[in-house]
Amino acid sequence: MALLEVEGASVDYGRGRVLDDVSLSVGEGEIVTVLGANGAGKTTLLRAIAGATRLAAGRVTYDGAPLDGLSIGERLARGIVLVPEGRRILISLTIEENLLVGAHQRRDTAAVRKDIAAIYERFPNLAQRRHMAAWCLSGGEQQMLAIGRAIVARPRLMMLDEPSLGLSPLFVNTLFGLIVELNRGGLTVLLVEQNAGKALAIAHHATVIELGRVVVAGDPRALQADPRLREAYLGQGDDAAAGPIEPILQRGTGV
Amino acid sequence: MIAQQLVNGVMLGAIYVMVALAFTLAIGILNFMNFSIPGLFMAGGMATWILIHRGVPWWAAAVVALIVAAAISLAVERLSYRPSNEGDVEVPLVSSLGFLVLLQSLVLATVGSDQQAFPAVLGDLNLRIGGLVIGAAQVLSLAISMVLVIGLTVALKSTSFGRQIRSIAESRETATLLGIDVGAVIPRVFVISAVTAALGGVLFALNYLQVSPFMGENVGFKGVAAMIVGGMGSVWGAVLGGLLIGVAEVLSIRLFGADTVDIAVYGLLLVLLVVRPQGLLGKPPAREKL
Numbered sequence: 270m271a272l273l274e275v276e277g278a279s280v281d282y283g284r285g286r287v288l289d290d291v292s293l294s295v296g297e298g299e300i301v302t303v304l305g306a307n308g309a310g311k312t313t314l315l316r317a318i319a320g321a322t323r324l325a326a327g328r329v330t331y332d333g334a335p336l337d338g339l340s341i342g343e344r345l346a347r348g349i350v351l352v353p354e355g356r357r358i359l360i361s362l363t364i365e366e367n368l369l370v371g372a373h374q375r376r377d378t379a380a381v382r383k384d385i386a387a388i389y390e391r392f393p394n395l396a397q398r399r400h401m402a403a404w405c406l407s408g409g410e411q412q413m414l415a416i417g418r419a420i421v422a423r424p425r426l427m428m429l430d431e432p433s434l435g436l437s438p439l440f441v442n443t444l445f446g447l448i449v450e451l452n453r454g455g456l457t458v459l460l461v462e463q464n465a466g467k468a469l470a471i472a473h474h475a476t477v478i479e480l481g482r483v484v485v486a487g488d489p490r491a492l493q494a495d496p497r498l499r500e501a502y503l504g505q506g507d508d509a510a511a512g513p514i515e516p517i518l519q520r521g522t523g524v
Numbered sequence: 525m526i527a528q529q530l531v532n533g534v535m536l537g538a539i540y541v542m543v544a545l546a547f548t549l550a551i552g553i554l555n556f557m558n559f560s561i562p563g564l565f566m567a568g569g570m571a572t573w574i575l576i577h578r579g580v581p582w583w584a585a586a587v588v589a590l591i592v593a594a595a596i597s598l599a600v601e602r603l604s605y606r607p608s609n610e611g612d613v614e615v616p617l618v619s620s621l622g623f624l625v626l627l628q629s630l631v632l633a634t635v636g637s638d639q640q641a642f643p644a645v646l647g648d649l650n651l652r653i654g655g656l657v658i659g660a661a662q663v664l665s666l667a668i669s670m671v672l673v674i675g676l677t678v679a680l681k682s683t684s685f686g687r688q689i690r691s692i693a694e695s696r697e698t699a700t701l702l703g704i705d706v707g708a709v710i711p712r713v714f715v716i717s718a719v720t721a722a723l724g725g726v727l728f729a730l731n732y733l734q735v736s737p738f739m740g741e742n743v744g745f746k747g748v749a750a751m752i753v754g755g756m757g758s759v760w761g762a763v764l765g766g767l768l769i770g771v772a773e774v775l776s777i778r779l780f781g782a783d784t785v786d787i788a789v790y791g792l793l794l795v796l797l798v799v800r801p802q803g804l805l806g807k808p809p810a811r812e813k814l
Contacts, residue, residue, distance in 0.1 A: 374703065418702075
């Protein structure tokens with residue numbers, strides 16, 4: 270049985286429907302990636318699962334129970350943790366305080382300290398500057414801090430929204446290595462990415478959405494191998510491979 | 525004799541500190557210029573006076589007055605701040621000013637516009653150090669305001685609640701996304717701010733042995749000036765600004781006469797705004813977001 274089940278999720282924003290009848294399943298211990306161009310509705314999907322955006326239709330089931338009406342905090346308490354788009358580090362707080370904010374629901378102070386110590390061990394860059402304001406961090410370090418902040422919340426499902434955006438290639442490798450490492454430790458991951466190649470390489474399942482709708486879902490290796498899919502949805506194919514899928518793209522350009 | 529004036533100035537400043545603190549919490553955390561604060565200051569002093577007249581022991585009267593102020597402040601949060609959450613910052617500013625007028629009018633209608641004598645509940649206890657005379661109420665004011673400031677600083681810095689408040693102050697949206705219950709934290713900030721202001725009102729009454737429906741206005745504007753002098757949103761700025769304005773006020777009375785008080789206080793504010801617009805301990809603007 271899947272840990273997370275999204276069925277027919279739709280979200281309206283203003284007069285437009287930004288998420289339209291999206292279904293998705295994430296099994297316990299899996300990495301599932303959601304791919305798609307800018308504005309496809311990926312962030313909206315994650316926000317809806319996290320409880321930050323209200324569903325116009327459909328439902329989200331987590332660990333066998335519907336999440337309807339639960340606040341972000343209540344979902345957090347059940348282990349659903351979002352690493353938001355743009356990292357959203359609190360720059361006026363110190364690095365350590367950012368980590369402690371991530372653990373704000375936990376009362377087991379000693380265990381929180383241990384979790385934070387483990388994060389410092391994994392990221393010495395953060396440890397060195399733990400008492401400095403977080404604005405001194407580079408983009409990559411901020412992303413590590415954002416993930417660290419999510420880890421101390423003790424997630425069961427971690428959702429990452431474009432974590433590789435704006436990072437140097439070196440940091441992108443570190444980041445994907447970390448995601449795999451966390452997953453091997455038992456964490457279920459829902460990963461939204463524009464870096465399709467890297468995301469497909471580590472995912473167990475992939476879903477491609479375009480203009481709020483699921484267009485392809487399945488085995489990431491099959492998606493990776495299909496040049497037409499890569500061309501049409503992932504923006505990384507070559508011109509020669511373009512073909513029958515073009516009409517879908519044209520439909521998209523009208524909005 | 526100038527030393528005695530300095531002592532008096534610091535003691536008056538301690539009361540301005542509390543009002544400035546109440547304002548600076550609202551501005552720094554909620555980005556809300558809460559003009560009901562002078563009303564809460566008055567409510568603190570006035571409710572204590574009313575209860576003492578009904579035969580309640582003064583300390584119990586003061587505690588009840590603080591609870592009353594906290595309740596009023598929760599009403600301000602619910603009726604003035606929360607409804608205009610997403611809108612212009614000027615809307616709650618004006619409606620909180622409405623609360624000030626409402627509170628003053630309520631007292632006017634029930635007690636009248638006269639200044640009332642507040643009993644000298646602390647008696648004639650005076651400390652004499654060298655040639656200086658320091659009243660018990662003065663010592664109490666300074667002690668309470670310093671305890672409050674240090675307590676707030678520690679709470680903001682080192683408790684989970686404090687970190688949640690600072691997260692909200694930096695970005696309400698991020699705090700929400702991180703699962704912080706913003707809707708539960710904000711009313712508590714209103715209560716802290718209100719109790720601080722009302723405590724200032726109680727201490728003012730204990731020190732100057734008078735209360736009136738308008739006692740909050742004069743002190744309130746000095747408190748705003750103190751907050752701006754110190755730096756908006758800074759707790760220690762409120763302390764520095766409050767003490768500076770208290771001393772400036774007492775010294776200007778001593779040196780130039782009572783008519784020059786406002787010139788001295790607001791002159792100080794004007795000069796400072798020209799020289800250092802962000803206030804003495806304030807951070808320059810444009811640090812927010814991202």
